[in-house]
Amino acid sequence: SQQGEEDPQALSIQEGENATMNCSYKTSINNLQWYRQNSGRGLVHLILIRSNEREKHSGRLRVTLDTSKKSSSLLITASRAADTASYFCATDQGGIKAAGNKLTFGGGTRVLVKP
Amino acid sequence: DTGVSQNPRHKITKRGQNVTFRCDPISEHNRLYWYRQTLGQGPEFLTYFQNEAQLEKSRLLSDRFSAERPKGSFSTLEIQRTEQGDSAMYLCASTPRNMNTEAFFGQGTRLTVV
Numbered sequence: 104s105q106q107g108e109e110d111p112q113a114l115s116i117q118e119g120e121n122a123t124m125n126c127s128y129k130t131s132i133n134n135l136q137w138y139r140q141n142s143g144r145g146l147v148h149l150i151l152i153r154s155n156e157r158e159k160h161s162g163r164l165r166v167t168l169d170t171s172k173k174s175s176s177l178l179i180t181a182s183r184a185a186d187t188a189s190y191f192c193a194t195d196q197g198g199i200k201a202a203g204n205k206l207t208f209g210g211g212t213r214v215l216v217k218p
Numbered sequence: 219d220t221g222v223s224q225n226p227r228h229k230i231t232k233r234g235q236n237v238t239f240r241c242d243p244i245s246e247h248n249r250l251y252w253y254r255q256t257l258g259q260g261p262e263f264l265t266y267f268q269n270e271a272q273l274e275k276s277r278l279l280s281d282r283f284s285a286e287r288p289k290g291s292f293s294t295l296e297i298q299r300t301e302q303g304d305s306a307m308y309l310c311a312s313t314p315r316n317m318n319t320e321a322f323f324g325q326g327t328r329l330t331v332v
Contacts, residue, residue, distance in 0.1 A: 133317065133318065134318050136320060136321075138323075143307075143328070144325055144326070145222075145309060145323040145324050145325040145326050146261070146309070146311075146321075146323040147323070148320040148321065148322070148323075151318065151319075151320055153318055191260050191261075193260075195318075197317060197318075203249045203251070203266050203268060203273065203274070203313070204249060204251075204313045204316075204317075204319055204321060205251065205263050205266055205274065206251075206253075206261075206263065206311075206321060207263065208260030208261050208262070209260050210258075210259055210260050211258075211259070211260050
């Protein structure tokens, strides 16, 4: 079953605008990760934020994590047409011997960046 | 190393047939995972190997599904007596044995059962 919800489910913006998407989850986590998926392709890792971190940046990406609210947000600044994709948050609960780095994904946000 | 490789990329099969998919992880990664993704949804965990040992299986992995990783390198996922509900993208990922590590995904195998 899905760990949590992503909001919004779909987002349409103009090139140059910022895109913000949110993720909520249900259990305690070791880290939270964001992935991008182009249509019909595999997932590409974007950024990992550990449970003791509150904010992380990578290029045009900014991720926040609020463990008290069990939520995270991904901000893409100055969007480009090439950012059109589905974006998924995934949680790694860690700590359990057999779990490895098993990920539990949200339902995703489909982002369309119009040129 | 060219990353995680999955074969075939696409598979169309008739209901009731058996299918087998292969995943070659990044060579130095000892952890390997299978996920299933249906249209419009996020991936769902199926099973996990550490080296050759299958350490966890999801309830999604019915008796018709079996996965192996015989020498701790490549892995196969077999579905017996396929059903239309098995149509999905099957994704393989690998990680090193570290805490707080990203997963490296293959391009997936898209299965269509007709």
